[in-house]
Amino acid sequence: MQDKTDRKAPSPHTYDGKVVFIAGASSGINLSIGQAFARAGAKVALISRSLDKITAATKTITDEGYEAIGMAADVRDYQAVEDALKLTASQFGKIDVVVSGAAGNFPAAALDMSANGFKTIIDIDLIGTFNVFRASFEFLSRPGASLIAISGQAPRPTMHQSHVCSAKAGVNMLTQCLAMEWGQAGVRVNAIAPGMIGDTEGMRRLAPSVAEDQANAGSIPLRAYGAKDDIADAALFLSSDSARYITGAILFVDGGLILGDSSTTARPGIG
Numbered sequence: 001m002q003d004k005t006d007r008k009a010p011s012p013h014t015y016d017g018k019v020v021f022i023a024g025a026s027s028g029i030n031l032s033i034g035q036a037f038a039r040a041g042a043k044v045a046l047i048s049r050s051l052d053k054i055t056a057a058t059k060t061i062t063d064e065g066y067e068a069i070g071m072a073a074d075v076r077d078y079q080a081v082e083d084a085l086k087l088t089a090s091q092f093g094k095i096d097v098v099v100s101g102a103a104g105n106f107p108a109a110a111l112d113m114s115a116n117g118f119k120t121i122i123d124i125d126l127i128g129t130f131n132v133f134r135a136s137f138e139f140l141s142r143p144g145a146s147l148i149a150i151s152g153q154a155p156r157p158t159m160h161q162s163h164v165c166s167a168k169a170g171v172n173m174l175t176q177c178l179a180m181e182w183g184q185a186g187v188r189v190n191a192i193a194p195g196m197i198g199d200t201e202g203m204r205r206l207a208p209s210v211a212e213d214q215a216n217a218g219s220i221p222l223r224a225y226g227a228k229d230d231i232a233d234a235a236l237f238l239s240s241d242s243a244r245y246i247t248g249a250i251l252f253v254d255g256g257l258i259l260g261d262s263s264t265t266a267r268p269g270i271g
C-alpha cells in the first residue's frame with residue numbers, strides 16, 4: 001500500500017549530544033524513530049525482548065556511522081528495564097528522551113480470547129509503559145526531558161481489538177496523569193497515536209491482504225496509510241524546543257482516521 005509521504009527534507013530538529021532511549025525498538029515505527037533521532041545527532045539506546053532482533057536493529061544505525069546500543073529487556077520486567085536504563089545512563093550520560101513503544105497485537109473477538117490473552121496485551125502496552133516511564137525518572141535530564149508513549153486509536157472502539165483499545169486508553173490516561181505529576185520537574189509527557197501506518201507488523205496482522213489495505217485507505221480522510229517517518233517526525237517535534245510548552249497531549253498522526261469513516265460521506269468529484 002502506497003503511503004502518503006514521498007519523502008522529503010531532513011528534520012529541522014537537531015539532537016546533537018542528546019540521549020534517546022526507545023523501548024520496543026527492534027522494528028517498525030519504533031526503529032524508525034530511533035533511526036531518525038540518530039540521524040538528527042542523538043545517541044540512541046534500544047531495547048526489545050529479543051537479543052537477536054535488537055542487535056540487528058541497532059546495527060542498522062551503527063552501520064550508518066551513528067552511536068547506538070541495543071539491549072534485551074522485556075518491558076514487563078521492571079528490573080530488566082531499570083538495568084537497561086542504568087546502562088544507558090552510565091554509557092551515554094543523562095537521558096533526554098524516552099519513547100515507550102513496545103506493543104503486542106493480534107486481532108481477536110473477545111469471545112475467542114482467553115483471560116490471559118487480554119492480560120498479555122495490558123501487561124505489554126500499559127504496564128510496560130508504566131515500567132519504562134517510572135524506571136526512567138531517576139535517569140532523566142531534569143528539567144528538559146521528553147517522554148513519549150506510542151498510543152493508538154483508543155478513543156474509538158474497534159472490532160476485535162478490545163484488549164488493544166483498553167490498553168491504549170490506559171496509556172493515554174497514564175500519559176496525562178504523569179504529565180500532571182512530573183511537569184513540576186520539567187519533564188514533559190506526551191503520546192503519539194498512530195493511525196494505519198504502512199510496512200509495520202501491526203498492519204500486517206490487522207490487514208493481511210491488498211484488498212483490505214485498499215478498503216482501509218479508502219475510509220481514511222487523507223485516503224492513504226501513513227509512513228513510519230510520519231511518526232518519527234512527530235516524535236522529533238514533540239521532543240524539541242518547539243514543543244516546550246506541550247505536555248499531556250495525545251497527538252493523532254493518522255490522516256484523520258480518528259474522525260471516523262469518511263468514505264460513506266464522500267462528495268463525488270472532490271478527490
Ligand code: COA
Nearest residue numbers: 103104105106107108112113114115116117118120201202
Ligand atoms: N488470538 C487469540 N489469543 C491469542 C492470539 C490470537 N491470535 N495470540 C496470542 N494469544 C493469547 C495466547 O493464546 C495466550 O493465552 P493462553 O495462555 O490463554 O493461551 C496469550 O495470548 C499469550 O500468548 P503468548 O504467545 O504466550 O504471549 P507472548 O508474550 O509470547 O506474545 C504477543 C504475545 C501478542 C505479543 C505475540 O503475538 C507477538 O509476539 N506479537 C508481535 C508483536 C506485535 O504484535 N507487534 C505489533 C504491535 S501493533
